[in-house]
Amino acid sequence: MNATMLDRSRAAIDRSFTGFVDCDVHPFTKSSDDFDEFLPQRWVEHRHTIGGRTRQGLGKAGLYPRMSPGVGQRGDAWPPGGGMPGSDLGFMQLQLLDLFEVAYGMLAPLVGGAAGERNVDYGAAMATAVNEWQLAYWCDPDPRLKAAVTINLENEKAAIAEIEKRAGDRRFSQVAIPPRGLEPLGRRRYWPILEACAANGFPITLHLGGSSGHPSTGGGWPSFYHEEHPSYAQTMQTLVVSLVCEGVFEHIPNLKVVLVEGGFGWMPSLCWRLDKHWKRLRTEVPFLKQAPSEYVRQNIWVTTQPIEEPRRPQDMLSLLEWIGIDRVLFSTDYPHWDQDDPRYAFKVQLPAEWQRKIYRDNALALYGLDG
C-alpha cells in the first residue's frame, strides 16, 4: 500500500492562520541556574540555600498535579536536545514562531517565582533577573518575542523602579502582575504600581496562576485539578469586579488590562450582573461615574486560549459580539497541554474582518507594535 505523508510544512498552512500576534507564549529555563548570571552574589547564595518562599505548602511540586509531565506540557513540545518544553528557542521557532510566521509573541514567563515571593527584596532581585533573562535568552535572539516586565507585587518601591527602568525599551510590551496577590488588585494599596504602568505606557497582563495563599474558592480549597483549573475563570471575574468597583479606572482612565488564559465566556453575564446590582448599590461607590460594563468595555482585553467551546457554533459569534470584537486577542499558550492551534482554535468560521482583528490588529493597536 502506498502511504503519503501529510504536508505539515509552512507552505501548507492557510495564510489566514499565519502572521498573527500570539498573546501568550511561555519561555522556560534550561536550568533555574540560568538566572544566576543576572543576580547579585548575595541573592545567588540565597537562591541556592533558603530559596523561594511561596504562600503554599509545596514550592517544588504541585498541590494540584497536572495531567501531563513538566507541570502540564504539550507531549510533543519536549525539545529533541533535552530540557523543558519552551526552553529551546530553536524548537519554539520550529513549532510556533516560524511554522506560523508569527508576527509577535508576547512572553509570559512563569519562572523565577518573583511575583509572589514573600521575601520582597529577593522577589525584586529575581524580578530584575527574569527581565534580563528574557532579553538575553529570547528577545535579543528573536526580536519577534516581546518581554513582560516582571515585578514583585508587594515591593512597591522596587516594582515602580523596575517599571520605570524598562519604560521606553521597546523590547518590553507590558507589565506582568499576578492575578492572585495578597489582596484584590483594585485595592488602593496597589494604585501606585498601576499608575506607574499606565504612566509609562505599559498595559498590564494578568496571566492565570500563582497562589495568593487564600483558598482558590471562597468556600475553601478544592480537591482536584479538575476544580482548580476552572477556578481561574472565577478568579478573572473577581479581578474585573475588583478593578471596576474599587474605582481603578476612574482614577487611572488610561490603564489597559489584559486578562490572559482565563477564558471569556463569563464576560457578558458578569457585565450584566455588575450593572444590575450597581444600580441598587451605587451610593456605596459614588466615585463610579458610569455603569461598570462601560469600564470593562474601555479598559479590559481578553485572550482566546483556552478557547470557549459553546455547544452551538453560532454562540461563539454572539459571544464575541457581546464582548466587542476589538477586545479579543488571539493566544496559543505554547507549549502547554491545552494550547490552541491557530487553525483549529475557533470551530466556527469568523468573518474575515473579525479574524484579522482578533489574530493581529487588536494586539498591534493595544501594544503599539509595527504591523
Next chain:
Amino acid sequence: MPASTIQAIDCDVHPPLPSTRDLLPHIDDYWREHILRRGIEADSFETTAHPAKAPLNCRPDWRDGETSQLDGLRERLLEPFGLRVAICNMLHGATMVFNEDLSAALCKGVNNWVAAELLDRDPRLRASILVTPHSPANAVQEMERLAPDRRFVQVLLPALGEMPLGRRYHWPIYEAAERLGLPIGIHAGSMFRHPPSALGWPSYYLEDYVSLATGFASALNSLVTEGVFVKYPRLKVVLIESGVTWLPGYFWRIDKTWRGVRSETPWVNGPPSEIIRAHVRVTIQPFDDPPKAAQVQTILEQIGCDDMLLFSTDYPHWHFEGTDAFPDGLPLGLHEKVMVENPLATYSRLS
C-alpha cells in the same frame, strides 16, 4: 402590565429575622440559660452577606411599616402576587457560630420559631431547614427531627462555607437529604471563613454580592467533581439567589475542562453540564438580565434545560418593581412551567 404570578410557587422568600430574644421560647433549656448568661439574646444574627437594610436587600416600598413578620409577608407578597406557596429561607447567622453545638441550638430555635410563627399561621408558607454546615452530625440530627413535618421542604446551606460543598466531609448531609426527600438549597452567601475569592478581601458590598455568582460556580465544580451526584443519584440541589445568566459560560468552561482532565476524576461519568441539568435547579431572581430581551431566549437555549428554572421573588430583595417578577424576554409559554410545574417536580413535599 406585568405577567401574572397567580398561583405561583415562590421558591425564595426572606422573612425579616426574629430578634434573638424572640427565639428564646423555642430553644432548649440548657442553651436558653447559656444564651442569657452570656448576653447573646441582645445580639443580632444578621449576616455580613445580607445586610438587611442595604438597598439591594430591601425594596424601598417594602422597607418599613410592617406590623409583624407575617403581616408583611401577607400584605406585600402572598396577596399581591397571588401566591399558592412561598418557601421561607431564613438568612440567619445561627449557621456561622464556631461553637457547633451553640450553632445547632440557635438553628433549632430558628426552625421552631418559623414553624410556630409562620407555618402554623398561614397554610401557604413552607420553609427550609436551617442547619450547621460545619457540623454534619448536628445537621443530620436536625434534618431527621424536622423531616416528619412536611412543611419543611428542603435543607439550606450557604454556597461558601469552611470546605467546598462537594467534599466528603459533607456527605452525611447529602445521604440524609436523599433518604428524607429533601432537596439541598444552596443559598447565596458566605460564612466568610475565607475571603470571598482567591484574591482576598474586597472593599465593598457590591463586590461581595456580584462575586457570589462565582461562588456558586465553585460550589458546583466541587459537587460534580467529587462525585456527589454519582453517590447520591436522587439528590436534588437548588441554587437560590445565584443569578442565572452565568450558567452558559460556566457550562462551556467546566465541560471543556472535564474533556481534558477527566482521567483525574473517572467517576464523573459525563459532561458536568449534563449532570447539572439533571440534578440542579436555579431560582429566577436575580436573573441578571442581558440588555436586550431577545438575548434572554439565546441564554435559555444555551442553558438548554427549561426544567431548571424555579420561580422566585427573592422578597424583599430589590430586583424588580411592583409584581413584575419575570425577567423581560422569558417566554410567556414558560411561565406556568417555571411557576408551578418545575417547583412541584423539585420539591416532592409540595405535592
